[in-house]
Amino acid sequence: LVQQPSLGQQATNALLSLKAPPPELHAPGWALKIGEIALGLMDWLTVAAKPAPLRAFEAMFGFGLTQALAAMARLEVFDGLAEAGANGATCGELIGWLRNRKPSQIRRQPVNAQLLCRLLDFAAANQFMNKDQATGKFYLNDFSVLFTQNDDNVGSLVPMLLYHADEVNYGWTRLSEGMRQVYPAFELANGENLENYYNMNPEKRGNFDLAQRSISADFAPKMLAKYGDEFKQFAQVHGRSVHICDIGGGIGSVAEGLLREFPDATATVIDLAHKETQANNYIEQVQLKDRIRFVAGDFSKPLSVECDYYLLNHIIHDWNDTMAVNILSHVRTSMPSHAKILLVEPVLETRNAYFERLKRFVDMQLLVVFQRGKARSTREFTSLLSSSNLELSRHVPLCGLFDIVEAVPVDATSKVITPETAAPVVETPAASTSSKPRKQKQREQKQQQEAEAAETHKATPAVAAEEAASSETPAPASP
Ligand SMILES: C[S@@+](CC[C@H](N)C(=O)[O-])C[C@H]1O[C@@H](n2cnc3c(N)ncnc32)[C@H](O)[C@@H]1O
Known part of the structure; x- marks a missing residue:
């Protein structure tokens, strides 16, 4: 050229x-x-x-x-x-x-x-x-x-590139043997599963953590574009800011990004106990100790943490259906009725050839690295959620590889929090119906429309029955 x-x-x-x-261009949805x-x-x-x-x-x-x-x-x-x-x-x-x-x-x-x-x-x-x-x-x-590259390499694609070019690439070289579904191709190639491989190669783990942080850095502004108004409205209705739980939140880098975009919000990060020291150091380093709390927890066991939004960012796609339902059910049991679950996942769809190809690539990466993990379609999510006493309330495409699948408890009285449906309602000048600002009225109307649109995404018994009929092959034992 x-x-x-x-x-x-x-x-x-x-x-x-x-x-x-x-930075990402945040154009209007239709554009x-x-x-x-x-x-x-x-x-x-x-x-x-x-x-x-x-x-x-x-x-x-x-x-x-x-x-x-x-x-x-x-x-x-x-x-x-x-x-x-x-x-x-x-x-x-x-x-x-x-x-x-x-x-x-x-x-x-x-x-x-x-x-x-x-x-x-x-x-x-x-x-x-x-x-x-x-x-x-x-x-x-x-x-x-x-x-x-820069000093901390956040925002650079180099850590992500090296992750793909090295350990994951070796995995792909054993793909045909990985198809036997005994061990994932990654394990065949690298001799260990991902976790053990990183335990034995701390330098590689450092690179992987950086790669994850770079994806996280990209997520918060997208989330602001999609949920900024809703979070503001939540604060008006409830008289307090949202509390977000990041389930499997690692060392808290995603929570950090979100709290920078939502200056009044607070967060609890839940991850395995071995992340605790690193997470607390990180939270202290980014000076968010007063707003982010790390709680050691295992999502394969019952959780007891009450939040307004439960974020599961790149979690469900790492697991088979049985474990996915297990995780979602634990979150469901601990959530209050007004709360929502936000799953950040590559939702497979067929309308766009380009994104379909990228998402299918993510699906193959999961096959190579974990075998048990996969990208899912809206129907598959509908089924997983209904088995977890939840229902899909909204599918929010983020115009890229990942989407937000929003879920609420099946028995929630309303899927969208509005001043009329939320309890307890805290009367604030902005929330009093007689003198609602025009923008707030418009927002409420928009939410009402979204709620109606969400109805079309709801799981139907027929879909659930169809999904239940497609049984899943058991996950292989670890070597
Ligand atoms: C793919 S990473 C996603 C991390 C983070 N959500 C992000 O997007 O950067 C998966 C995370 O799940 C955590 N994890 C794995 N098994 C877990 C379990 N049983 N309970 C809680 N966290 C777990 C891992 O430690 C890791 O931080």
Whole structure:
């Protein structure tokens, strides 16, 4: 791709002025929906327009893209380009820069100049970065900026990339044997399940934790866009701010992100006891000790923690149906009737070819790594929830890999909290019906409409019966 230097320079300047990757665009729902449909259509056309032999070669070569990207991240090529900034850098200049650079988080190896130049040309041909053919200079582009690194690497995709390129990639090499459903492919390849593997390789665990934090950092603004108004209304109705429980919340990084977006909210993070010290250190480090509490707990056993929202972020997809119902039932038993459960999951859907492909990829990752875990469809969630005395109240797509599946107790009197249905109602000036501000009235009307729309998603006995009929294969024993 030949880039006009002036354009390339402008783009690079703009990108470098951002400390983290560009923030998500929070366009109105209808605009995102149109964008999604257009993306799906373009994706379908791109695939359909390619002759089959080309598609076959692309599929066979796909692994090389991941590994080339990982090699460049390890060699800190993208950081070199970031430092070169709008001037760009030739291959020779980049090598000089790399040789003089202090060793940093990722171990660098010595590089052979000629070989690295070939790798850079491969990267430019695949649009990982831009190349000005006239000057031979390389420039960071909107893709490679995502793989630059910073001090704590939050916001960088490098930890996520290395997780996929290393331990998960080994797992994929044993996929056919993993299909026997004795051991997950990951265990066949790495000799241990994920947890034991990380116990034996603390450096890899550190990288995995960073990868998770990067996903979490992306989640809070999306949640604000979807739940900001509802949380505000909750505070008006109940006379207090929401209390969120993050079940399987790790060291509290997701809770931290959420509480930064919702300055009045408080949170309880529940995770296994071995996370306690790390979590408390983290919560102290981010100065949220007065708002986030860590509670050691096991979601495979009854829980007793009362909250307004129970967040299960990337939890259910790690488990088979039996365990998923077990976890959901424990949450259900401890939740008050007004509370909601928010499951953050890749919901499989078929309307959009592009997202379907990404979500199916997540499903395969779960198959490779855990075997017991899977991505589920709305119908499958409906079934899991109904077996847990819950019902699906709303499906909130987040325009990406993940969605929010919202659930409420089956016997809840109302699925949506409104001033009319919530108890106890705290009279505040804003909540008094005679002088409701216009915006509040509009919000209530919108919630009413959403409640009606949610009815169409409700589990029907027929669906439940159909789902119950599809039995699940038992999970394999651990080696
Ligand atoms: C995929 S991670 C998700 C972490 C976090 N929710 C996030 O999105 O970053 C799964 C989490 O579940 C926790 N976990 C696994 N088994 C658990 C159990 N039986 N009880 C409580 N937490 C558990 C793990 O320690 C880990 O933090």
